[in-house]
Amino acid sequence: MMGEADIDSVVRHLYVHVPFCPSICPYCDFHVLTRRAGLVEAYLHRLEQEAAWLSGTYALDLDTVYVGGGTPSFLRDEEIRALATTVRRHLGWGKLENTLEINPGTVSPGRAAHWRDLGFDRASVGVQSLHDPTLRFLGRQHDAAQAREAVTTLVGSGFRVSGDLITAVPGQPLDSDIRGLVDLGVGHVSAYTLTIEPGTEFARRGVNVTEDDERLGFERTEQLLTALGFGRYEVSNYARPGQESRHNQAYWHGRTYLGLGPGAAGHYPAVGKGGLPLPVPGSAVSSPVLTTRRTNPHLHEWLQDAGGEVQPIDATEYVTDALFMGLRLREGVNLTDLSRRAGMDVAQEYAAVIRRQVSRGLLVRDGALLRATPQGWWVLNQVVSEFLNA
Structure with a gap:
C-alpha cells in the first residue's frame, strides 16, 4: 500500500449533452429525441440552472469543452449561442480545445462561421460513410455529397475536423470510405464497429454483425489509416500528429470532468470548492471515496430537477476503471x-x-x-x- 490518493480537485473538462436529433438512427441507443414545441426552450433554461449549480459546487479551470448529442448542430443559431453563453457565464471555456458534434446536413458556410465565432475550434462530424446505399441502410438523413461538402466547408472555416465512420456495415466499401474521408482533409478519424444494441430499431429488425466482418473492419481500418499517415492512438481513434482529441484523452486517462445536460455522465472529485468533502447521497461505501460518477436522468425527469444516479468510487474501483479506459x-x-x-x-x-x-x-x-x-x-x-x- 501507498499513502493518500492524489486526485486533482480542480475540474478541467466539461461535456454538454444536447439530446435533440432531426430523426433517430436505427442503431442509436443514446439518450436522444426529436424536438417538440417548447422543449428546447425548457432545456436551455434548465441547462443554465444546472451550470450555475456546478459552478458553485466544484473548483473549475477548463481546458476542454465538448458539446455532443444527439445533434448539437441541429440547434438553431440563437439556441447554440444561448448554450455557449450559458457555459461561458457559469463555467468558463476550454483553453485548449472546444468541440462541437455536427451532422453533415446542418452545415453551411454561414453556420460554420457562426460556430467559430462562438469559440468552437474542433468539429466532430458524423459522416459514417461516403457511400449512399450504406448511409440509407444506417438511416442517415444526409447523403455522401452533403457529407463531402460539410467536411470541406468546416476544414475551410479553420476547424480541426474529426470524421466519424461506422465499419462492418453489410455492403460497405470500407476502403473508399476511408480514403475519401482522408482526401477531404480531416486530421482525425473515429472508426466504430456497427454494434446492435438491445432496444434499437436494428435489434428489432434482427440485423446481425458477424465477428468475421467486425474483425475485418477492425484490422483493415488500422492498415489503411496507418498507411495514410494516421496513428492509432486509441482502439477506435486515429489522428495525424498533434490532431488527437484532447477532451477524449481526459476520459481515457481517468481524469475528472463535468457532465451537463440530460443523460450526461460526469466523473467528479470527491471534494468541492475550498477542498471540502462533498456528501454522496445514499453511499454505503466504508472505504474512502476518491471520486464520484454521476449520471443525469433523461430529459423530462431532468427538467423537473430529479436526481440522477450517484456512484461513489473507492481506490479499487478507481483503479479498475482507469485500467479499463487507459488500456484502450x-x-x-x-x-x-x-x-x-x-x-x-x-x-x-x-x-x-x-x-x-x-x-x-x-x-x-x-x-x-x-x-x-x-x-x-x-x-x-x-x-x-x-x-x-x-
Whole structure:
C-alpha cells in the first residue's frame, strides 16, 4: 500500500449533452429525441440552472469543452449561442480545445462561421460513410455529397475536423470510405464497429454483425489509416500528429470532468470548492471515496430537477476503471502515475493478473507502462474482467 490518493480537485473538462436529433438512427441507443414545441426552450433554461449549480459546487479551470448529442448542430443559431453563453457565464471555456458534434446536413458556410465565432475550434462530424446505399441502410438523413461538402466547408472555416465512420456495415466499401474521408482533409478519424444494441430499431429488425466482418473492419481500418499517415492512438481513434482529441484523452486517462445536460455522465472529485468533502447521497461505501460518477436522468425527469444516479468510487474501483479506459490507449497506463492518484501500489496489488495476461500475449509491461497488445485490444473486456475479479 501507498499513502493518500492524489486526485486533482480542480475540474478541467466539461461535456454538454444536447439530446435533440432531426430523426433517430436505427442503431442509436443514446439518450436522444426529436424536438417538440417548447422543449428546447425548457432545456436551455434548465441547462443554465444546472451550470450555475456546478459552478458553485466544484473548483473549475477548463481546458476542454465538448458539446455532443444527439445533434448539437441541429440547434438553431440563437439556441447554440444561448448554450455557449450559458457555459461561458457559469463555467468558463476550454483553453485548449472546444468541440462541437455536427451532422453533415446542418452545415453551411454561414453556420460554420457562426460556430467559430462562438469559440468552437474542433468539429466532430458524423459522416459514417461516403457511400449512399450504406448511409440509407444506417438511416442517415444526409447523403455522401452533403457529407463531402460539410467536411470541406468546416476544414475551410479553420476547424480541426474529426470524421466519424461506422465499419462492418453489410455492403460497405470500407476502403473508399476511408480514403475519401482522408482526401477531404480531416486530421482525425473515429472508426466504430456497427454494434446492435438491445432496444434499437436494428435489434428489432434482427440485423446481425458477424465477428468475421467486425474483425475485418477492425484490422483493415488500422492498415489503411496507418498507411495514410494516421496513428492509432486509441482502439477506435486515429489522428495525424498533434490532431488527437484532447477532451477524449481526459476520459481515457481517468481524469475528472463535468457532465451537463440530460443523460450526461460526469466523473467528479470527491471534494468541492475550498477542498471540502462533498456528501454522496445514499453511499454505503466504508472505504474512502476518491471520486464520484454521476449520471443525469433523461430529459423530462431532468427538467423537473430529479436526481440522477450517484456512484461513489473507492481506490479499487478507481483503479479498475482507469485500467479499463487507459488500456484502450496505444500508450497504455502509467502504473506509477495511477498508483499515486489511487493511493495504492497497483503493480503489486495486481501482480498475478499482470503476469498472467503478459504470458498470454494480451498485455505488455515496459517499466511503469502497461499496454494492451493488438490481440489484447480485441478482447479488452475479457482482459479487464480479470482485474475486476482479482
